[in-house]
Amino acid sequence: ILNVEQSPQSLHVQEGDSTNFTCSFPSSNFYALHWYRWETAKSPEALFVMTLNGDEKKKGRISATLNTKEGYSYLYIKGSQPEDSATYLCASLTGSARQLTFGSGTQLTVLP
Amino acid sequence: EAQVTQNPRYLITVTGKKLTVTCSQNMNHEYMSWYRQDPGLGLRQIYYSMNVEVTDKGDVPEGYKVSRKEKRNFPLILESPSPNQTSLYFCASSFTAGGEQFFGPGTRLTVL
Numbered sequence: 549i550l551n552v553e554q555s556p557q558s559l560h561v562q563e564g565d566s567t568n569f570t571c572s573f574p575s576s577n578f579y580a581l582h583w584y585r586w587e588t589a590k591s592p593e594a595l596f597v598m599t600l601n602g603d604e605k606k607k608g609r610i611s612a613t614l615n616t617k618e619g620y621s622y623l624y625i626k627g628s629q630p631e632d633s634a635t636y637l638c639a640s641l642t643g644s645a646r647q648l649t650f651g652s653g654t655q656l657t658v659l660p
Numbered sequence: 661e662a663q664v665t666q667n668p669r670y671l672i673t674v675t676g677k678k679l680t681v682t683c684s685q686n687m688n689h690e691y692m693s694w695y696r697q698d699p700g701l702g703l704r705q706i707y708y709s710m711n712v713e714v715t716d717k718g719d720v721p722e723g724y725k726v727s728r729k730e731k732r733n734f735p736l737i738l739e740s741p742s743p744n745q746t747s748l749y750f751c752a753s754s755f756t757a758g759g760e761q762f763f764g765p766g767t768r769l770t771v772l
Contacts (some may be wrong), residue, residue, distance in 0.1 A: 579758060580758040582760065582761070584761075591750065591763035591764065591765055591766060592703070592750070592761070592763050593763070594760035594761060594762075597758070597759065597760050599758070637702065637703065639703075639761075641757060641758050646708065646710060646716065646757045647705060647708060647716075647718060647719075647757070648693070648705060648708075648757070648761065649705070649719070650695075650702045650703040650704070650705075651702055652700060652701060652702035653702055
């Protein structure tokens with residue numbers, strides 16, 4: 549089983565603060581890195597799929613970077629809002645590119 | 661509407677009573693998979709399927725079976741459920757293994 553780790557496990561920020569969290573994954577045989585947003589009582593929804601080293605993707609106030617050589621990705625949220633409160637999951641696809649391995653997530657709470 | 665559906669959404673059963681959780685997608689996706697979510701452990705892949713009649717074990721396949729006779733359906737079968745299979749189960753699909761996953765609404769299973 550591949551080790552995909554996310555930190556921190558949970559995070560509380562004030563509305564308006566910017567924040568970021570980390571996903572680390574095995575760098576060998578890298579194929580793709582996914583980020584998902586998972587709100588309570590809902591299903592995970594895809595934010596980004598990243599494949600190229602140095603890639604940076606953005607969706608509104610949320611952006612992500614990827615370093616495949618050292619095996620990490622950062623997710624950034626600029627000007628956090630209460631509706632950003634959710635668990636953010638990353639998942640790594642490696643080797644034969646058939647099996648997706650998820651991290652345990654970072655639970656973000658944005659306080660009004 | 662493009663979606664992944666799962667049934668049932670909630671199920672309470674007893675040890676040893678065979679059950680099937682259905683999963684269906686209407687997006688003509690080739691890749692489908694089943695995950696279980698347990699507190700502190702994140703999403704763990706049970707089985708996945710690259711296409712019709714092609715299935716493979718994920719990280720935690722013990723006690724589960726799957727089949728992929730049609731492209732749209734990917735049922736999860738528990739031949740003899742045990743209490744350690746009490747969990748929240750998600751089905752997901754995507755065009756390819758590397759593509760963003762579309763998740764179903766989840767099935768909360770309790771085995772007494």
